Amino acid sequence: MQLAVVSETTAVIFDKVYHNPLTVGGHVAWSVELNLNTQTVRALNPLSNTWCATGSFLGNGTLLSSGGNPVVITGQNGLQGIRLFTPCSTGTCDIFEDPARVHLTSNRWYPASVILPEWSIHTYSQFTFSFINGASGNNPSYEFYPPKNINGFNGVKIPSKFLVDTLNSNHFPILIYLPDGTIFVAANQAAMIFNWRTNTETRLPGIPNGVRVSSPFSAGAVLLPLTPENNYTPEVMICGGSAVSDSVSPTTFTAQTPTSAQCSRLVLTTAGIAAGWKVESMPQPRVMPELVQLPDMRILIVNGATTGVAGYGNVQNRIGQSNADNPAFTPVIYDPSAAAGSRFSSAGLPASPIARLYHSTATLTPNGTVMVAGSNPNDDVTTTKYATEYRLEFFSPPYMTQPRPTYTGLPATVNYNTKFNLTVTLPTGVTSVTVNLIDLGFATHGVHMDQRLVKLVSTLSADRKTLTVTGPPSSKHYPPGPAYLYVVTSAGVPSFGHKTLIGTGASPPVDQGAISKYVLNLNIPRV
Numbered sequence: 001m002q003l004a005v006v007s008e009t010t011a012v013i014f015d016k017v018y019h020n021p022l023t024v025g026g027h028v029a030w031s032v033e034l035n036l037n038t039q040t041v042r043a044l045n046p047l048s049n050t051w052c053a054t055g056s057f058l059g060n061g062t063l064l065s066s067g068g069n070p071v072v073i074t075g076q077n078g079l080q081g082i083r084l085f086t087p088c089s090t091g092t093c094d095i096f097e098d099p100a101r102v103h104l105t106s107n108r109w110y111p112a113s114v115i116l117p118e119w120s121i122h123t124y125s126q127f128t129f130s131f132i133n134g135a136s137g138n139n140p141s142y143e144f145y146p147p148k149n150i151n152g153f154n155g156v157k158i159p160s161k162f163l164v165d166t167l168n169s170n171h172f173p174i175l176i177y178l179p180d181g182t183i184f185v186a187a188n189q190a191a192m193i194f195n196w197r198t199n200t201e202t203r204l205p206g207i208p209n210g211v212r213v214s215s216p217f218s219a220g221a222v223l224l225p226l227t228p229e230n231n232y233t234p235e236v237m238i239c240g241g242s243a244v245s246d247s248v249s250p251t252t253f254t255a256q257t258p259t260s261a262q263c264s265r266l267v268l269t270t271a272g273i274a275a276g277w278k279v280e281s282m283p284q285p286r287v288m289p290e291l292v293q294l295p296d297m298r299i300l301i302v303n304g305a306t307t308g309v310a311g312y313g314n315v316q317n318r319i320g321q322s323n324a325d326n327p328a329f330t331p332v333i334y335d336p337s338a339a340a341g342s343r344f345s346s347a348g349l350p351a352s353p354i355a356r357l358y359h360s361t362a363t364l365t366p367n368g369t370v371m372v373a374g375s376n377p378n379d380d381v382t383t384t385k386y387a388t389e390y391r392l393e394f395f396s397p398p399y400m401t402q403p404r405p406t407y408t409g410l411p412a413t414v415n416y417n418t419k420f421n422l423t424v425t426l427p428t429g430v431t432s433v434t435v436n437l438i439d440l441g442f443a444t445h446g447v448h449m450d451q452r453l454v455k456l457v458s459t460l461s462a463d464r465k466t467l468t469v470t471g472p473p474s475s476k477h478y479p480p481g482p483a484y485l486y487v488v489t490s491a492g493v494p495s496f497g498h499k500t501l502i503g504t505g506a507s508p509p510v511d512q513g514a515i516s517k518y519v520l521n522l523n524i525p526r527v
């Protein structure tokens, strides 16, 4: 499934069109708004199949879901789906979708997306009906929403060499927006810096030791925190995956195929790239892990399996339909600032009793817990191992039991480099705090679109009651859109993360010329 927190109290979940028990409008429901406090759901009513789509937030706070699945039980083919959801507090808002007029320029299954500082969204994908990509099903291209006239492509899709070169296992490529305005991209065993303004690809050193990091050998990835102390220097980390061949029949694999414990970090500066990837090992191997940025700067690694591959119904000796087995039940916390060799810890972390395999997901919530959901390595709803999983879990990092700071006064919008004051109440003995701004992103298939932490410059008054905070340095450091602001004590205990919009909250600028070209292209057949 796909999961995105959309307000301080709600999250949106997109699921597959199949025989869920929940209904809406007289048919099965495949999307809900979840109340994080009451844990009740309100069915939403998209028109097309959202399964295996991507999502990112626009600068005005609207969630854009794009791409999806062709299967029609009810509703429409979602491969070219564009769905817009603007959060509201009335409990009545629904998904806007107009497939005849507003859709992608081509079919995109297993896409990824990233929000750009120009307030548009860049969707990047291939299209295939198979478990693993191949030349015949590939759609090696990308596009923008709203449509752009850029680099000789006016409102139409733009070819991507990288997505040709990274066949076969390059579903759900990893996209991370960087503070110099470029995009880090990783798929299969390759990585690059992509300058979307000039449509140029600069290859980076490949993932070490032949590890493949995208579906069906899914790894998790994260941009490590950007801070004033590290001069907002970007460093990426990719964990898990598998080093098996991607050029053999799927029946070569089994649910016991080994996975990788490798975590690889790369500093994205000239010197960092020259120094290459730094390799570490998780306590256990994982495919399909989810890396969740915590407000205390650490990373939670959850979900996935220790053997097998993503998908269902493909490999030998499946468990039911699952291509994976031996679930990774124990969470791991990774401290990127600790000394090498002592960064991973599961001490005191409870193991989950629930397998979270293919189509599982996780996200930080505003109150600091991590919501873990999903797992359905099956064609339709099933109760046999590994069953369709409807139970949610809320994992509490150790800071949840500590006395916590509180604050008020967060403006509805925070523009770049502008100062604002928060009124804070700090636990006894706390004399210094930091302010961490987090994009909670959009999580699916172990790929966490747009997730990032940017530490803001702040000053605490002598009486410890007023915190003067400066907004992010630029839209390259934190693209416009939703953010959750956590005041964190020096011991790593965060406040509740209240929501604001970074930037002005304006809607994306539109290029009517590109839209006209795009509209002309709407006559292309929708497979």
Ligand SMILES: [Cu+2]
Pocket: 051, 052, 359, 445
């Ligand atoms: Cu999927």
